[in-house]
Amino acid sequence: MVWIPQIPDLVDRLGAAELADALRDPATATVPVALDDPEAGRISGVAVLAAWLAVQDTWRAERKAEIEEVATTFGERRAVGEWVVHLEGAEGERVGLPVAAVVDLASALPVRVHHSRLPLLGRHVVRRPMTPPDPSAHVSDVVGAYLAALGAGDTAAVVAAFAPDGSFRGPAADARRYTGTKELTELHDAFFSAGGGIPLTLCTVTEDGTRTAFEYVVDRWGGADLPPQPGLAVCARGSDGLIASARVYDDLEAPVE
Template sequence: MVWIPQIADLVDRIGAADLADALRDPASATVPVALDDPEAGRISGVAVLAAWLEVQDTWRAEHKVDIEEVATTIGARRAVGEWIVHLEGPDGERAGVPVAVAVDPASKLPVRIHHSRWPLLGRHVVRRPMLEPDPAVHASDVVGAYTAALDAGDTAAVVAAFGPDGSFRGPSEETYRHAGPEELTELYDALFAAGGGIPLKLCTVTEDGTRSAFEYICDRWGDADLPPQPGLAVCTRGGDGLILSARMYDDVEGPVE
């Protein structure tokens, strides 16, 4: 349940002014608008969207929300925005929820919100996929090597895709960041301990030359079949062409954590 008002600004940046206006004021919508949220699910229709956005305004105020921008990836067809939503939990402690949003004006589902429920609930929640895998979609260069190494469960190949200062952040906040070859090796050895790799079925890839953002379906982890679940990852390349940072946004609960 995390709506970020800056999403409308991101929509404006890719020239979809009608969609941006509809997100700011659903009553004035001149184009169909639909979005998918990890808690609420599919939201469409002027009245439903307007009511949901009003609830979101109240929720942000009650939880003293501050929104930190992380990065924006703008490609030829879509854009991906990343933020960390800092909020006050029920115990009064501040928490951070990493959120990524894919904005895809040509899609029947033009706004797709990705984040884990773990920082909010202390548990994962299985979520239905928003897109179908597309066999024609492939990640390029080092990002393609990284996803292939994930599929194969090859720790050495995964770590080789990262630069010497490369880091990985999972779908929780910065306390779950792993940096450098030693920490990355320990992380991926643990993730692959379930008997194999983590194949990701790609749905979209958005490239801007520096960052590669890809939406995916995960339905297998090692030897375990999982309910098909959606996610989004963003890899940033460093000056050496290797991965400087990788950030994941999903709620996949695998056989290991």
């Protein structure tokens, strides 16, 4: 339940001014609008969208939300924005919630929001996939090697894809990064202790030469079957061509501690 008011700006930068205007003020919509949110699910129609955005405005004000921009990855007809929303938690503490949004002008669902609900609810929530797998989707160079190693459960190969000071940030806590060979090795050893790797089925890939953002569906973690559910990750390359940082946005409940 986190709408980022900067999302229409991404739509504008892709050249879809009418859609951007509709997202800012649904009452003025001259084109169909549809988006998918982790809590509300599929939202379409002027009245429904307007009511939901009004609730979002109130919710952000009540939670004293501050939005920190992380990065934006632009493709030809798609953009992926990343933010951390700093807000007031249930006990009054400040919580950092990583949020990503895909703006995809070629899709019937042009706005797709990704974030975990663990920081908000204290639990994961299974979500249905938003976009179908694409057999033609592929990622290039070191990111492809990383995904192959992740699927195979090969810790050494995963870590080899990262720069020596590379980092991994999961979806639930912006403050916790696993940085460097030792921490990345320990993290992925724990991931793969469930009996194998974590294969991801690609749905979309957006690349700008530095960052690769990919949406995926996951239905297996090691030896455990999972309900098919969506996620998004962004890998940024460093000057050496290796992964400098990987950031994940999903709501998977891992079968490991």
